[in-house]
Structure formats: structure tokens, C-alpha cells
Amino acid sequence: MEMREQILASAQRLVQQRGFNGFSYADIADEVGIRKASLHHYFPSKTDLGMALIDGYTKQLDNELHRISGTYARSDAQLAAYIAIYRGSLEAGRMCLGGMLASEALTLDPAVLPSLKRFFNRNTEWLTEILAAGNSQQRFALIGTAADHARMLLSVLQGALLIARATGDREAFDQTTSLLVSGLSRKG
């Protein structure tokens, strides 16, 4: 199962950096060192590959979220760790895989859309939980429902990551996320 993982890792990087319509089987083949035709042995169609990617990415996310919940007790620290995931993507010149596929949603095989929705729901649900917990612990001062704040948080992070790709301004990303956190922590 070594080669399959290698293919997925290469494809994931390519999608995050160039988009699903921005790479071909030939790119992966070059990178992992097998022939184009052999890729079809593992992933018969590009849609199959896309499905495996978003499902695998959701699994990676679940692991990360579980790790965060287990590592940090305070919800503000958990939030910071969540933001650090996006910061890491930015550093690697990668979009969130979910965000990238979202932008290309109209060109994707409709079969991948349910998995894509599931990815965003996972994010929102987890954020809602820790925001609600932080609110009752008086670490956050929410002015809307925890779910509303969760959606906004996710939007800010996706948007800031997107814009940083165009402007190349990483400092702006950091300022945006720290303002985001200040806004949450502020007592109202």
C-alpha cells in the first residue's frame, strides 16, 4: 500500500497548490515515478482520485482535531491550534483542499460534492463545540450563537488563506487571525 499513499500525497499537494483542474495524471506520474497508465490501476478515473482525496483529507482533519482536543484543555488554546493548521498551509503555499475544491465545485463530478459538504460540516461542528465550551467558561464573549461564530471563523480562515495567495502577504494573514481572536475574547 506504499504506492497508493505516495500517489495520494502527490495528488493532494497538486490540488492544494494548483487546483483539481490544474494538474494531470502525467504530473503525478512524473512525481512518484510510475507511468500514467499505472495510476489508473489505483484510481480508475480522476473522479475516483478526487473522492479518495477529500475523504482522506477529512480523515486527516479528524485526527488533527482529536489531537488538539486531547492536547489542550482550554478552548482558546484549542482555537489557536486550529488556526495554526491554516497558518501551516499558508507556509507551504497550499490552499485548504476543501476550499480549493469548493472554488471548482461547478466543474467537479457531482459525486464528490457530498464528501465536500461533509468536510465543511466537520469543521463547523467542531468549532461550534469549542466555541460553546469557551463561552460557558467565559473565555469567549460571543454575540451570536456558537454556530454562527463557527461559520464566521471558518470563512475568515478560508478567505484569508485565499487572499494571501494573491497578495503574498503573510503578515496580513496573521493580523487578520489575531484580530479575529481578539474579537472573540473581548468582553461585551
Place this chain on the structure above:
Amino acid sequence: MEMREQILASAQRLVQQRGFNGFSYADIADEVGIRKASLHHYFPSKTDLGMALIDGYTKQLDNELHRISGTYARSDAQLAAYIAIYRGSLEAGRMCLGGMLASEALTLDPAVLPSLKRFFNRNTEWLTEILAAGNSQQRFALIGTAADHARMLLSVLQGALLIARATGDREAFDQTTSLLVSGLSRKG
């Protein structure tokens, strides 16, 4: 100059819905009713087309911003009108053209990047102005600099638009933007 406008309008729609790598000259040709070869008369290369698109889009934006500044006196109304632009895109199933190109930035001819940066700067600068004005008029209660809030606002809108494409949840978009506005208006 009728045909040139038609081509640009068609291409703009295609980019906003499918991305720059998600359509071809053949798609435009079908839509405007001339041959593929004739498109090259107006835009020799796809990069030329891309440049014209982002520059034209920035001009459209300037017009909108000027109209908003001229129509509404209060900065909170101006902000609402700005948000309504994004809401209109969502309704039309379109991403912001700038946001879409930003996601594909690594696959674009580097020649278009300066125009793309300029687009984002325009947005941020205008938002900074009206936020600063609203702050001194005590319509907004900013907790960071006006520029920081401007960048966050832009991120939220881009991100919310992106996510709504995947989830199809327009209500979530509205809730996010109204929470955004509440957060600004709240006295702290």
C-alpha cells in the same frame, strides 16, 4: 466594440463560475457565436484575456464603490451595500473573479499577478476608509486598526462565498455577514 464586450462578459462569467482553468476558448466561441480562431483576433492569448478580465473587473468595482459612496451617506449603509455585491454574486452562482483567480494563482501567467494584487488592494483601501469614517462617527466600534478590520471583512466575504459554493447554504452566508456587521456595530 460590441463583440469584444460580449467576449469579456462571457469569459468573466465562465471564470467566476468555473475558474480560469475550467473553461476554454471553445466555450466562449459557442456562447458568443463566433469561431475559436476569431477570438484570437481580440485576445491573442488566454493570458491577454485574463489580464483584460481582472483589469475590467477592477474597473467595475471602482464604479460600484463610487456609486455606493455617492448614494449612501452613512458608513454602515455603505458597508451594507458593499456586502450586497457579494450577496449578488452568490445568487448568480459566481465567485468573486479576484477570489477565483487567487485560488488558481500558482497556475496563472505571473504577468496577471500585479493586477490581481491591485484588485485586492482597492477593496482593502476602500473598506479601510469607510471603516475609519464610521469609527470616528461612532457608528462602528473597532478593536483594531481600520485596515485590520478591512482585511478581515474582505476575508470573511471571500471565505463565506467560497464555502457557500460547496454547501449551497445561502442562509449561512447571510448569518455570517450579519454577525460580522453586529460585531462591528457593538459598543465595546
Place this chain on the structure above:
DNA sequence: TCTTGACTTCCTACTACTAGGTTGGTTACA
């Protein structure tokens, strides 16, 4: 122990099609 057959992995060679772009024109109009 040797053999067989199913299965996995990966290949060369290919198909059908699409991409952006070019050549060499024609037509219409100023």
C-alpha cells in the same frame, strides 16, 4: 515439492478528444 491459477503491480502502445494557437485567407467598410 512442484505446479497451477488467481491476483497485484506496473508497463508499452494506443485511442479519442481537447487545449491554445497559427496560417492564410475572405468580406465589408472607411
Place this chain on the structure above:
DNA sequence: TGTAACCAACCTAGTAGTAGGAAGTCAAGA
């Protein structure tokens, strides 16, 4: 007469995907 608008035919390179087979692994059976 020059120029803008347009087109058929073509080119080269690349796209996802297929056919058919080579080489190896592995377990069951005689």
C-alpha cells in the same frame, strides 16, 4: 487601399482513459 472582423483548416501538445501483456506474489492442491 488599408484595416478591422471574421473564418476554415490546420498544428502541436496535452488530456483522460483503454487494451493487452510482463513479471512477480501467494496460497491451494496433487
